[in-house]
Amino acid sequence: MSDELSRALATRGYRVTAARRVILDTLVEHGSHLTADELTELVRQRATGIGRMTVYRTLDLLCGLGLLRPVYQGTGAAHYILMEDGHHHHLICTACSRVIEFDECALGDLPARVAGRLGFRIEGHLLELYGVCAECAGS
Amino acid sequence: MSDELSRALATRGYRVTAARRVILDTLVEHGSHLTADELTELVRQRATGIGRMTVYRTLDLLCGLGLLRPVYQGTGAAHYILMEDGHHHHLICTACSRVIEFDECALGDLPARVAGRLGFRIEGHLLELYGVCAECAGS
DNA sequence: GAGATAATTGATATTTTGTATCAATTATAG
DNA sequence: CTATAATTGATACAAAATATCAATTATCTC
Ligand SMILES: [Mn+2]
Ligand SMILES: [Mn+2]
Ligand SMILES: [Zn+2]
Ligand SMILES: [Zn+2]
Numbered sequence: 001m002s003d004e005l006s007r008a009l010a011t012r013g014y015r016v017t018a019a020r021r022v023i024l025d026t027l028v029e030h031g032s033h034l035t036a037d038e039l040t041e042l043v044r045q046r047a048t049g050i051g052r053m054t055v056y057r058t059l060d061l062l063c064g065l066g067l068l069r070p071v072y073q074g075t076g077a078a079h080y081i082l083m084e085d086g087h088h089h090h091l092i093c094t095a096c097s098r099v100i101e102f103d104e105c106a107l108g109d110l111p112a113r114v115a116g117r118l119g120f121r122i123e124g125h126l127l128e129l130y131g132v133c134a135e136c137a138g139s
Numbered sequence: 140m141s142d143e144l145s146r147a148l149a150t151r152g153y154r155v156t157a158a159r160r161v162i163l164d165t166l167v168e169h170g171s172h173l174t175a176d177e178l179t180e181l182v183r184q185r186a187t188g189i190g191r192m193t194v195y196r197t198l199d200l201l202c203g204l205g206l207l208r209p210v211y212q213g214t215g216a217a218h219y220i221l222m223e224d225g226h227h228h229h230l231i232c233t234a235c236s237r238v239i240e241f242d243e244c245a246l247g248d249l250p251a252r253v254a255g256r257l258g259f260r261i262e263g264h265l266l267e268l269y270g271v272c273a274e275c276a277g278s
Numbered sequence: 279g280a281g282a283t284a285a286t287t288g289a290t291a292t293t294t295t296g297t298a299t300c301a302a303t304t305a306t307a308g
Numbered sequence: 309c310t311a312t313a314a315t316t317g318a319t320a321c322a323a324a325a326t327a328t329c330a331a332t333t334a335t336c337t338c
Contacts, residue, residue, distance in 0.1 A: 069269075130225075
């Protein structure tokens with residue numbers, strides 16, 4: 001929910017402005033995987049006059065809070081994924097670049113083990129599995 | 140080793156040219172996390188006259204073969220990580236952006252389970268754990 | 279509510295990063 | 309060596325990200 005993102009901003013002293021609200025709503029409703037400029041386009045369909053810079057800055061803000069994460073998905077632009085509950089998981093076809101999400105998160109005690117050894121406090125993770133999808137394999 | 144990368148190119152019909160050899164050597168010896176332009180700089184210290192495009196293309200080639208992977212590490216440019224044995228693991232401090240590698244790979248049968256369900260043939264993965272490092276936490 | 283204060287915004291300019299093109303070069307096969 | 313095709317690198321271009329700053333807006337104090 002975009003409400004959660006709003007609250008996350010608010011509790012850290014950031015203002016939840018009209019522009020930011022539209023950006024967050026659009027981001028959440030579209031379900032991530034957007035680039036900054038793609039998001040700007042969508043945002044401008046809802047509210048005219050929102051600057052590109054504001055979108056970039058809002059994305060940076062969320063990234064800084066660990067709620068969002070830039071990843072590559074083929075092109076040169078960053079695609080942003082929401083880190084709901086701190087994590088996100090992808091299955092990516094290296095042949096057709098298809099990206100599939102999956103929820104299963106069976107890392108077990110790996111994060112805790114690694115973190116403990118190195119003195120980290122873990123907050124989340126991104127797991128991307130690479131392979132060849134059924135369509136691309138059977139050709 | 141850069142020999143492995145060379146062989147990977149060779150066995151797929153790509154020529155292992157002088158320029159490519161220097162690029163691969165530099166990439167491996169420096170131990171990844173470089174951007175394309177950073178790598179270009181380093182490459183040019185070893186062999187003058189190597190074009191930026193050749194570096195970009197060689198990186199693309201390796202990415203296409205699943206031996207390399209672009210990730211974001213703060214800046215707007217792609218940082219390339221070597222996918223030795225098909226995988227790579229990061230521990231990233233969200234406070235200071237420090238990136239630590241770890242080898243431990245205890246995903247268990249997760250890849251196989253997810254892959255089986257969706258008809259994927261898995262070739263590798265990237266796991267990034269996000270958190271706060273000891274230095275940043277104790278301040 | 280009015281004014282002071284500081285955060286935020288968006289236009290603009292600039293830099294950085296990535297891509298397309300193409301003639302010249304180089305590697306490989308025969 | 310010659311023919312062929314892959315590769316290269318200069319150049320031009322496009323896309324993406326960042327810097328700047330005056331104008332606007334939100335919040336706080338009164
Ligand atoms: Mn996703
Ligand atoms: Mn790494
Ligand atoms: Zn596919
Ligand atoms: Zn740190």
